[in-house]
Amino acid sequence: MRLLASLALQNLGRRKARSFLLVAAVAVASGVVFTGATLMRSIDRSMAVGFTRLGADLMVVPEGALTNITAALLVVEPTDLVLDRDAFAKARLAGIARAAPQKIVRVEHSGVGSHHESADLIGFDPALDFTIRPWLVEKLNRGMRPGDVILGAGRAAPLGSELLIFGKPHLVYGRLGRAGVGTHERGVFMSFDTLEALAPSVHGHGGGPPPVLQKGNVSGFLVELAPGATPLQARFAILSTLKGVKVVAGDSTLSGIRQGLEALLDGILALMVLMFASTALMVCVLFSAIVAERRGELGLLKAIGARRGQIVGMMVTEAVLATGFGGALGVVLGVLVMRLYERSLVHYLEKLGVPFLWLDLPRMAAAAVGAVVLACLIGALGALYPAWRASRRDPYDLVRGEG
Amino acid sequence: MLQCRGLCKRYVTERGTVAAVDGIDLDVATGRYAAIIGRSGSGKSSLMAMIGGLSRPTDGRVIVDGTDIWSLAEDELAAFRNGHIGFVFQFASLLPTLRLADNVALPAMLGRRGAPSEIYARAARLLGQMGLGDRLDAYPSEVSAGEQRRAVIARALINEPAIVLADEPTSDLDEQTEIEIMDELLAVNRERGTTLILVTHNLALAEQAEQIVHIARGAVVA
Numbered sequence: 120m121r122l123l124a125s126l127a128l129q130n131l132g133r134r135k136a137r138s139f140l141l142v143a144a145v146a147v148a149s150g151v152v153f154t155g156a157t158l159m160r161s162i163d164r165s166m167a168v169g170f171t172r173l174g175a176d177l178m179v180v181p182e183g184a185l186t187n188i189t190a191a192l193l194v195v196e197p198t199d200l201v202l203d204r205d206a207f208a209k210a211r212l213a214g215i216a217r218a219a220p221q222k223i224v225r226v227e228h229s230g231v232g233s234h235h236e237s238a239d240l241i242g243f244d245p246a247l248d249f250t251i252r253p254w255l256v257e258k259l260n261r262g263m264r265p266g267d268v269i270l271g272a273g274r275a276a277p278l279g280s281e282l283l284i285f286g287k288p289h290l291v292y293g294r295l296g297r298a299g300v301g302t303h304e305r306g307v308f309m310s311f312d313t314l315e316a317l318a319p320s321v322h323g324h325g326g327g328p329p330p331v332l333q334k335g336n337v338s339g340f341l342v343e344l345a346p347g348a349t350p351l352q353a354r355f356a357i358l359s360t361l362k363g364v365k366v367v368a369g370d371s372t373l374s375g376i377r378q379g380l381e382a383l384l385d386g387i388l389a390l391m392v393l394m395f396a397s398t399a400l401m402v403c404v405l406f407s408a409i410v411a412e413r414r415g416e417l418g419l420l421k422a423i424g425a426r427r428g429q430i431v432g433m434m435v436t437e438a439v440l441a442t443g444f445g446g447a448l449g450v451v452l453g454v455l456v457m458r459l460y461e462r463s464l465v466h467y468l469e470k471l472g473v474p475f476l477w478l479d480l481p482r483m484a485a486a487a488v489g490a491v492v493l494a495c496l497i498g499a500l501g502a503l504y505p506a507w508r509a510s511r512r513d514p515y516d517l518v519r520g521e522g
Numbered sequence: 523m524l525q526c527r528g529l530c531k532r533y534v535t536e537r538g539t540v541a542a543v544d545g546i547d548l549d550v551a552t553g554r555y556a557a558i559i560g561r562s563g564s565g566k567s568s569l570m571a572m573i574g575g576l577s578r579p580t581d582g583r584v585i586v587d588g589t590d591i592w593s594l595a596e597d598e599l600a601a602f603r604n605g606h607i608g609f610v611f612q613f614a615s616l617l618p619t620l621r622l623a624d625n626v627a628l629p630a631m632l633g634r635r636g637a638p639s640e641i642y643a644r645a646a647r648l649l650g651q652m653g654l655g656d657r658l659d660a661y662p663s664e665v666s667a668g669e670q671r672r673a674v675i676a677r678a679l680i681n682e683p684a685i686v687l688a689d690e691p692t693s694d695l696d697e698q699t700e701i702e703i704m705d706e707l708l709a710v711n712r713e714r715g716t717t718l719i720l721v722t723h724n725l726a727l728a729e730q731a732e733q734i735v736h737i738a739r740g741a742v743v744a
Contacts, residue, residue: 122624122631129619419615422576423629423677424604426597448736513569515577515604518611 123429127437130229130413138441141405145494146452148398152332153490154453155391155479158485164476175250175341176350177356179207182394184339195465197519198223199329201336204311212356214348219247219462220337222314223306224329226321230283231307232274239306240284240321242314248342249354251308258293265312267292273304284308288368289313346381373465384435387446403503404436410505415508418517427510438502446494452485524550524573524685524717525608529582531568531740542568544740545582550733552587553685553715555708557731559722565740567612567689570721575603586685604633608678608716610692610707616662616670616677623658624648626677635681648676652706668699675706685717686710692727704730 131138144298181200203209207218212414222242232240242376243251245263255269259278263269268282268289276282282289295303315332323329331338344353354366410417417430478486509517526548532541542565550556560566563572571577573584575591584591587630591602609615614623626645630636635642652672654665661669671691678686692700704727711718720727728734736744 122620122628124663126617126619129724135621415613416617418576418616419611420612420628420632421600422574422603422609424600424681426600428597429632473555513571513577518576 123433124436127433128440130437131441137305137409141402141441142445142448144401145442145497146392147449148497149446149490149494150452150456151394151448151449152391152493153450153486154456155387156486156489157453157457157483159262159387160478160482161476162380162384164478169346176344176368177342177353177357178339179342179361179364180339180367182363182365184365184381189210189504190484198330198338199335200338201330202339202361204335206361206364207340207342210357210360212353212360214345214356215342215346216345217247217249218340219249219342220244220340222311222331222336223338224314224321224331229285232305237240240317241306241308242311243308245310253374255293256296263292263310264290265310265316266290266311269293269295269308269312271295271304271306271308274307285317287317302441306470345430361466399497399501402438402442402497403504406434406502407505409437410434410509414512414517416510418512418514418519421510421514431506431511434502434506434509435499438498440498442498442501443491443495446491448478449494450490453487453490476517523552523585523587524548524719525583525585526569526573527583527585529569529572529584530580531565531572531577532580538577539739543572543579545739546737546742548735548742550717550719553711554733555711555718555731556721556733556735557720557722557726557728558735558737559728560737561723564737566635566727566737568740569713570687570689570719571738573719574607574609575599575610594736601633601709604629604678605635606684608681608683610674610678610685610686610688610691612669612693615674616694618662621659621661622654622673624666625662625673626680632678633681645676646677649673655740666699667695668702669697670714671703672706674708675703679710679714682714683716685719687719687721689721690723691720692724693729699729716717 120168122465129508139218145314177200181198184200186199189431202220204220207215207220224240225237226240227235229238229240238266241251245252256272258269259276267287269285269292270276270282272295274294276291277293278294279293280291283313284289295306295308311334318328318332321328321332323447330336342353342357350368357366400472420430420433426478461477526546529543529548530541531543531545532539534540543551544565544650546570547568548569558566558569568577570598572579572592575584579592583622585605586602587624589602594602606664616622617628618678620628623642623645626649627638627641629643630644631638646650646655649658651670654669654672654676659667661725662673665673675686686707691707692703694705707718707720708730710716722728735742
């Protein structure tokens, strides 16, 4: 009812200092929730891209295979030794978050590059990959299809152009950024099926196709550890389960940073939940005091015919108006804080070449709406119980200032 | 017709149970002016609160025009108060953040008794009858105590109730204003045929009543 809503609004104006403090407290809480949620999601996205770009935590290859370990990137080197493509799926090892199988074969006279240049053809499973596609700097605006290839940064060909490999046409689907690792730079990446289809044209040491191009064989696995797992634990689990493999560890500092950041984000989430709960509690206490102070007025409203729902509705409306306004103010404050963050830390990270990916606008708008809705919810929940209790009292008790 | 049967109100205190109203039977005919008199603490305000549906009796019944009001569900009782009973309290009972017109219109708005424009027209007419036609937009703090009390009477009449309950309506007013307010209340009783029940400890005010109920220690003594 408009008159009760207007009464609720005017009641807020009656105690300006108290209303201001309530709005300020909710603004801080919802600002923290909005900024926290946005930054967390942004950091999460940046981590997803940034850390996967930094490669896997471990690499599992056949015993005797060559490996190329750089400070930040594990890369399988071409070899005739192979592993079972489903080895990890069958083993279900503890401490392993993801394992991406790869096939790699080094070929000459493939038609890629100059006549005598060798090229690394790398097959991967798009459904399991987490080390190649994060490097995509440009790609066609559709999903990857059979016959599509992704070129390493060292190979120049326009997107969508045709590339002949052993005389067979392939479409350039995407291009990777510079990684500074030969295999990545020179490589031509494609799905397992696309690579296996080239088998008749590729000759290994025995004259026939190399074993890695047979279905079910892979050159190795790139492995990401589960949160909390250490490389040592994972290495032990892998070696005790899979036979004839070698486990190569990357830079453990990076795994540590990633796991640490994940724990930090969990901690921030817990703090946000606590802040939400404590603000709801504070609103509840404040509205208990407001209800106690206005018992006479509520009693009067009941005496002249206000129903319980109208009393509760008025108090909840009053709280929602204040906390909703606080929530909107918090979003504005959050945007200002993030602008500041962008000008300082994000700018610094980007100067260092560390990508920081903000949430896209629709999701950021959804987070803003979510923060305001959450603030309204805090108000509604905080005021509901005291209002409900007051609405149960006899009007005469309220008018006399009892209860 | 208002009937009270065996009406009791007991309060539990640290020193034991206290009976504020102790088994009162009372009949007030429709359109009558009745005065409930007694000393402070005699139980007259508690009796009025039970009659008005404001305070649940510990025992007994209140029957207004055949309806046992305390057998009604809570929202039904709220609707009953809204439509059948007008209150004039012993304190300034206007909401300070609403204008006089809003205060007077409030019971009708709460009970959804007509379109807002109709309700406000009725509120303006009532305030005009109370001599406050030029103060519709004034806030309670901007008018005198007597004017506030007149606005309260207008609010009590907005839903054309069968009964007006006035609990010490002039206790904080000067003598002249007291006379004016009582004149307004008596006019309501005589001109509209509204049952008026006045609670007072002022015997002079009670002298004009058609029925006087004297309460002492929670019981009717005369």
